[in-house]
Amino acid sequence: MEFRNKEIAISAPIPPCQDDEYKEDAWGVENCGDSFQKITINRPKVTGSLVKLKMKYCGICHTDVHFTLNHIGGTMYPIVPGHELVGVVTEVGSDVTRVSIGSLVAVGCTVDCCMQCEMCDAGEDNYCQNGGMTGTYNSTKKHGHMGGNQDTQTLGGYSKSQVVHERFIVILPEGIDLAKAAPLVCAGITMFDPLRHWGAADTDKKMNIGIAGIGGLGTMGIKLAKAMGHNVVAISSSDSKRQLAEEKGASGFVATSDPKSVNEHSNSLDLILNTIPAPHDVMSLVGLLRTNGTLVQLGVVAVPAPVNQFALMMGRKSIAGSLIGGMKALQECVDFCFKHDIYPDIEIVDAGEIERVYLALEKSNSSGIRYVLDIENSA
Amino acid sequence: MEFRNKEIAISAPIPPCQDDEYKEDAWGVENCGDSFQKITINRPKVTGSLVKLKMKYCGICHTDVHFTLNHIGGTMYPIVPGHELVGVVTEVGSDVTRVSIGSLVAVGCTVDCCMQCEMCDAGEDNYCQNGGMTGTYNSTKKHGHMGGNQDTQTLGGYSKSQVVHERFIVILPEGIDLAKAAPLVCAGITMFDPLRHWGAADTDKKMNIGIAGIGGLGTMGIKLAKAMGHNVVAISSSDSKRQLAEEKGASGFVATSDPKSVNEHSNSLDLILNTIPAPHDVMSLVGLLRTNGTLVQLGVVAVPAPVNQFALMMGRKSIAGSLIGGMKALQECVDFCFKHDIYPDIEIVDAGEIERVYLALEKSNSSGIRYVLDIENSA
Numbered sequence: 001m002e003f004r005n006k007e008i009a010i011s012a013p014i015p016p017c018q019d020d021e022y023k024e025d026a027w028g029v030e031n032c033g034d035s036f037q038k039i040t041i042n043r044p045k046v047t048g049s050l051v052k053l054k055m056k057y058c059g060i061c062h063t064d065v066h067f068t069l070n071h072i073g074g075t076m077y078p079i080v081p082g083h084e085l086v087g088v089v090t091e092v093g094s095d096v097t098r099v100s101i102g103s104l105v106a107v108g109c110t111v112d113c114c115m116q117c118e119m120c121d122a123g124e125d126n127y128c129q130n131g132g133m134t135g136t137y138n139s140t141k142k143h144g145h146m147g148g149n150q151d152t153q154t155l156g157g158y159s160k161s162q163v164v165h166e167r168f169i170v171i172l173p174e175g176i177d178l179a180k181a182a183p184l185v186c187a188g189i190t191m192f193d194p195l196r197h198w199g200a201a202d203t204d205k206k207m208n209i210g211i212a213g214i215g216g217l218g219t220m221g222i223k224l225a226k227a228m229g230h231n232v233v234a235i236s237s238s239d240s241k242r243q244l245a246e247e248k249g250a251s252g253f254v255a256t257s258d259p260k261s262v263n264e265h266s267n268s269l270d271l272i273l274n275t276i277p278a279p280h281d282v283m284s285l286v287g288l289l290r291t292n293g294t295l296v297q298l299g300v301v302a303v304p305a306p307v308n309q310f311a312l313m314m315g316r317k318s319i320a321g322s323l324i325g326g327m328k329a330l331q332e333c334v335d336f337c338f339k340h341d342i343y344p345d346i347e348i349v350d351a352g353e354i355e356r357v358y359l360a361l362e363k364s365n366s367s368g369i370r371y372v373l374d375i376e377n378s379a
Numbered sequence: 380m381e382f383r384n385k386e387i388a389i390s391a392p393i394p395p396c397q398d399d400e401y402k403e404d405a406w407g408v409e410n411c412g413d414s415f416q417k418i419t420i421n422r423p424k425v426t427g428s429l430v431k432l433k434m435k436y437c438g439i440c441h442t443d444v445h446f447t448l449n450h451i452g453g454t455m456y457p458i459v460p461g462h463e464l465v466g467v468v469t470e471v472g473s474d475v476t477r478v479s480i481g482s483l484v485a486v487g488c489t490v491d492c493c494m495q496c497e498m499c500d501a502g503e504d505n506y507c508q509n510g511g512m513t514g515t516y517n518s519t520k521k522h523g524h525m526g527g528n529q530d531t532q533t534l535g536g537y538s539k540s541q542v543v544h545e546r547f548i549v550i551l552p553e554g555i556d557l558a559k560a561a562p563l564v565c566a567g568i569t570m571f572d573p574l575r576h577w578g579a580a581d582t583d584k585k586m587n588i589g590i591a592g593i594g595g596l597g598t599m600g601i602k603l604a605k606a607m608g609h610n611v612v613a614i615s616s617s618d619s620k621r622q623l624a625e626e627k628g629a630s631g632f633v634a635t636s637d638p639k640s641v642n643e644h645s646n647s648l649d650l651i652l653n654t655i656p657a658p659h660d661v662m663s664l665v666g667l668l669r670t671n672g673t674l675v676q677l678g679v680v681a682v683p684a685p686v687n688q689f690a691l692m693m694g695r696k697s698i699a700g701s702l703i704g705g706m707k708a709l710q711e712c713v714d715f716c717f718k719h720d721i722y723p724d725i726e727i728v729d730a731g732e733i734e735r736v737y738l739a740l741e742k743s744n745s746s747g748i749r750y751v752l753d754i755e756n757s758a
Contacts, residue, residue, distance in 0.1 A: 119670060127670045127695060129646075197695070267508075282686070291498060291506045294697070297688035304685035307661070309676035312700025316506060316576070318673070319698045321691025 005073040012076040026159035028080035044147025052091040055375040058157035059084025059182040082157030083136040106170040108185030123328025173338040180343035183370040191221040192333035193325025213275035214241040219368040222248040227340040344370040351378035384452040391455040405538035407459035423526025431470040434754040437536035438463025438561040461536030462488040462515040485549040487564030502707025552717040559722035562749040570600040571712035572704025592654035593620040598747040601627040606719040723749040730757035
């Protein structure tokens with residue numbers, strides 16, 4: 001695994017277990033450059049609005065790789081990644097009303113927010129206006145609803161249990177495949193929320209929706225946009241993903257390396273969800289938008305993209321960004337996916353395989369497969 | 380005057396006057412590199428839905444300078460610029476219903492469109508989907524509603540008369556100052572339409588609206604946004620425009636060269652109309668937007684701007700573009716400006732002064748003044 005930016009990694013050792021905490025097993029990286037290993041962390045004891053879940057599965061997201069290997073810098077070590085958690089509720093605080101012991105639940109990328117700003121009120125806590133949401137891992141506990149030691153960084157789902165405020169619980173529909181459900185709370189919502197925000201989830205109009213980048217996110221996007229009743233055009237650098245995209249539901253395909261293919265689709269798309277996670281020609285995607293169209297950036301690209309503003313002006317086009325989704329949309333997303341039988345293609349792996357998976361994700365994700373950790377059966 | 384790109388200028392001599400045309404005086408540039416001079420052009424004789432106006436005033440827009448001096452390349456010579464026309468109707472075709480002889484009217488940047496696509500139907504003919512709108516000058520006559528020789532480029536408002544289809548006529552409110560009204564149909568609509576499109580024209584919510592670039596467009600933007608009931612924050616590179624901006628109605632001011640000033644306003648604006656017509660740091664403007672905010676690019680900047688998409692993602696922010704406005708918004712704009720007594724600060728000039736004005740505009744427009752040609756009194 002290729003760690004980066006070691007000089008700006010942050011050492012944040014876990015303090016001794018407090019009286020209001022319990023010890024738990026997790027899989028994490030102790031210091032920048034170390035291998036994954038089983039480590040002991042502390043979780044808050046359940047009180048008030050807190051809910052404890054015994055973990056069953058945790059999806060492995062490409063973002064886990066970026067943070068664990070300090071690709072952006074500023075990772076707090078030890079890190080326990082994982083923000084696609086699925087488990088069963090084993091304990092609830094006295095104020096909890098939404099779930100009870102035995103409930104099957106998920107937790108996504110968010111574990112706290114201010115709960116009082118305009119965005120939190122709207123259920124869009126992912127855009128909390130008071131210092132931002134608290135991420136499920138590698139965040140500081142700034143909003144005060146998390147219990148336990150407030151000076152510890154948040155620690156994610158590669159662990160035998162998790163404890164969160166009930167606000168951040170997604171209730172899983174009865175009968176859902178638990179392993180497949182895990183990636184819905186990150187990969188799923190990342191695609192669902194922009195479709196919802198830009199009007200695709202609730203319209204009688206058949207939109208032309210482009211999905212750029214046909215990996216794990218892209219294939220979810222194709223399935224979701226199709227299930228919402230739209231024409232879906234997959235966009236990839238070459239023809240090699242055409243078959244995969246069509247199998248998932250795309251009715252059109254643009255190979256951006258082929259000018260003829262690009263021309264055929266120019267000025268045709270109402271919305272493009274762009275999952276490409278590496279530097280690329282953003283303006284060629286803008287050219288595919290029709291008047292009033294929006295290109296939504298979803299992939300973390302470190303290098304700024306050159307944007308020609310005249311091309312935006314000529315068709316009142318927009319380039320926007322979107323980051324996961326709020327708790328309201330997250331519950332809608334899981335319910336929608338269950339109803340329409342939409343899941344990522346997954347491969348279940350054991351905790352001993354984490355490094356193999358990370359190496360595969362560092363290379364590329366040409367298959368579109370999401371890896372899911374079987375926590376319950378990992379030793 | 381500094382002409383550019385001479386190797387890609389287009390020579391398009393005006394053909395002899397046809398039977399369905401009449402000869403008219405105009406001020407234009409015959410060949411790329413020439414001085415302005417009085418030239419003879421042809422206008423279509425009035426039939427059907429055409430309306431002839433005797434010109435009174437024509438605003439001089441910075442875009443006139445770009446096209447006349449071939450800054451972008453592809454200018455068709457001879458060129459007669461001018462897309463802020465005000466005059467009195469002197470002849471109407473038999474099918475004309477909207478105006479009659481004596482009506483005081485304006486014509487803006489658009490003189491033809493397909494009249495049948497979705498955007499034209501919505502009155503947003505500036506975004507015509509069938510080959511685009513026909514510009515008032517330096518355009519080809521592609522849509523067939525213009526009369527006269529169909530192979531001539533369009534010729535603008537620095538001329539004693541103009542003839543257009545009645546669809547492209549703006550009816551001026553009785554009592555409006557005609558010279559001041561001229562710039563409303565370009566500078567005014569350029570600012571009015573994005574305010575309207577992004578929800579500022581018709582809301583009970585007091586928005587925080589940034590206006591970047593405090594020249595002719597910027598000062599109009601301040602006045603319009605204020606009259607719509609919003610808080611207006613002027614954005615300029617240094618403090619030198621603060622007084623001007625406050626006089627026009629800005630209640631806040633950001634000097635982008637001062638980090639303290641930028642920090643004070645970070646994440647605060649719902650909408651920024653960006654009129655800066657030269658390369659600048661677009662991302663510093665994005666930083667001023669709050670969650671869900673939109674930066675609207677209105678200035679023609681030839682160099683692509685580096686855009687960091689993570690900054691867009693973190694606050695679901697957008698960078699968009701807008702180009703003038705459609706006929707529906709144009710009439711609304713003129714009526715709104717008349718009602719609220721909003722006009723640019725203008726200086727009336729004579730046709731003999733065009734080159735002086737162009738030299739001034741090539742340098743900068745620190746005063747925010749719009750120049751208006753007094754056509755009627757130019758010899």
